[in-house]
Amino acid sequence: MKQTNIIRIQRGTTIALLTAGVFLSGLVAPGQVVLRPNSTPYGKSYGEWLAAHWQWLLSIQVSQHPLFQDGNVDLTLNQPPGPVWFLGGTFTVTPVPGSSDVIGKANRTGTIPAGKALFFPILDTEWDNAQPPPNPPTTFTTDQLRQFAAAQMNSAINLACEIDGVSVQNLSNPTTSPYRVTTPVFNYWLPATDNVDQFFGLDITGVVSGAVADGICIMLAPLPVGQHRIHFTGTIPGSGGAGAFILDITYNLTVAPHRTD
Numbered sequence: 001m002k003q004t005n006i007i008r009i010q011r012g013t014t015i016a017l018l019t020a021g022v023f024l025s026g027l028v029a030p031g032q033v034v035l036r037p038n039s040t041p042y043g044k045s046y047g048e049w050l051a052a053h054w055q056w057l058l059s060i061q062v063s064q065h066p067l068f069q070d071g072n073v074d075l076t077l078n079q080p081p082g083p084v085w086f087l088g089g090t091f092t093v094t095p096v097p098g099s100s101d102v103i104g105k106a107n108r109t110g111t112i113p114a115g116k117a118l119f120f121p122i123l124d125t126e127w128d129n130a131q132p133p134p135n136p137p138t139t140f141t142t143d144q145l146r147q148f149a150a151a152q153m154n155s156a157i158n159l160a161c162e163i164d165g166v167s168v169q170n171l172s173n174p175t176t177s178p179y180r181v182t183t184p185v186f187n188y189w190l191p192a193t194d195n196v197d198q199f200f201g202l203d204i205t206g207v208v209s210g211a212v213a214d215g216i217c218i219m220l221a222p223l224p225v226g227q228h229r230i231h232f233t234g235t236i237p238g239s240g241g242a243g244a245f246i247l248d249i250t251y252n253l254t255v256a257p258h259r260t261d
Contacts, residue, residue, distance in 0.1 A: 034220055035221065037178045037180075038178070041084075041117065042084055046181040046217055046219065047184060048184060049217070049219070050119075050181055050182075050215060051183040051184060051186035052080065053121065054211065054213055055188045057088055057196070058188045058197075059078050060191075060196075061193070061195060064077060065091070067089065067106075069106075069108070070106045070108060071109060073109070075110040075111065075112055083116060083117050085116045085119075087118055087119070087120040087230070089120075089247050090106045090249060091199070092104065099243055100241075100242065100243030101243035101244040101245070101246060103246040103248060104249075105247075106250070108249075108250065108251050110252075111254045112255055112256070113255075113256055114224075114255050115222050117222055118219075118223070119217065119218075121216060121217040121218075122233075123153065123215055123236065125153060126149070127140075127145040127148050127211070127212055127213075128208055128210055128211035128212070132202045133203070142185055145211075146182065146212050146214070150182075150214055152214075153214045154174060155236060155237055156174040156216065156235065157234075157237060158235040159172055159174065160172070160233050161218055161230070163220060163228070163229075163230055164228055164229055179216050180214075182213070182214045183212055186211050186213075187207055187210075188211060189206065189207050191205065222255075224255065225255050225256070225257045227252070227253070227255075228251075228252075229250065230253065231250045232249050233247060233248050235247070
């Protein structure tokens with residue numbers, strides 16, 4: 001069994017546009033509205049978008065993966081066709097001096113086209129039964145995998161997100177937050193070389209089936225053309241002698257206008 005949000009670190013956020021009546025008012029600045037977690041923007045639930053986010057996240061080779069980078073990054077890699085793009089956390093951590101905690105921190109700058117929705121989790125975790133050969137897969141049931149993921153997410157603290165300096169509300173308690181979602185069972189694909197699992201010492205490639213994920217996620221309507229800042233944080237406290245995992249991610253985005261010939 002492998003557990004992948006604290007080992008592989010965090011995945012996902014979505015920005016999406018729906019018709020009037022599905023927005024939660026007063027959460028972010030005008031024109032940057034958070035969509036209801038129980039809505040189905042662009043034909044998918046929040047949980048289905050989280051599954052799609054993991055599929056995107058794990059399909060990119062490490063050498064070009066934006067979640068292994070800081071500073072200027074290419075946000076176009078493997079983004080799905082259609083109106084929704086993904087952002088994410090980080091796969092790299094550094095020790096916190098004087099403690100056993102680790103922090104995953106990134107300050108990224110990138111460009112996205114106008115009209116693209118963005119989806120990202122603040123904190124999330126993915127569980128499945130895959131094991132590197134010659135080890136056989138573990139045999140946990142889907143319910144057991146969901147329980148492992150839920151137990152970890154239930155402990156999350158310091159959850160916060162700001163869009164252009166305006167805080168999203170109702171994030172702090174993971175057991176009651178409306179932004180807490182679970183995925184349906186999903187499959188994902190890992191490249192034959194230089195994949196995320198291999199980076200963490202798990203020589204697994206190809207299709208992995210039977211995965212589930214649990215997390216706190218946000219969807220926003222597409223941002224207006226111009227400069228924007230997304231900042232999100234969260235912590236999984238330490239347990240069993242291990243230190244806490246602290247996440248602190250900033251995106252400085254340029255939303256570029258549509259090009260005309």
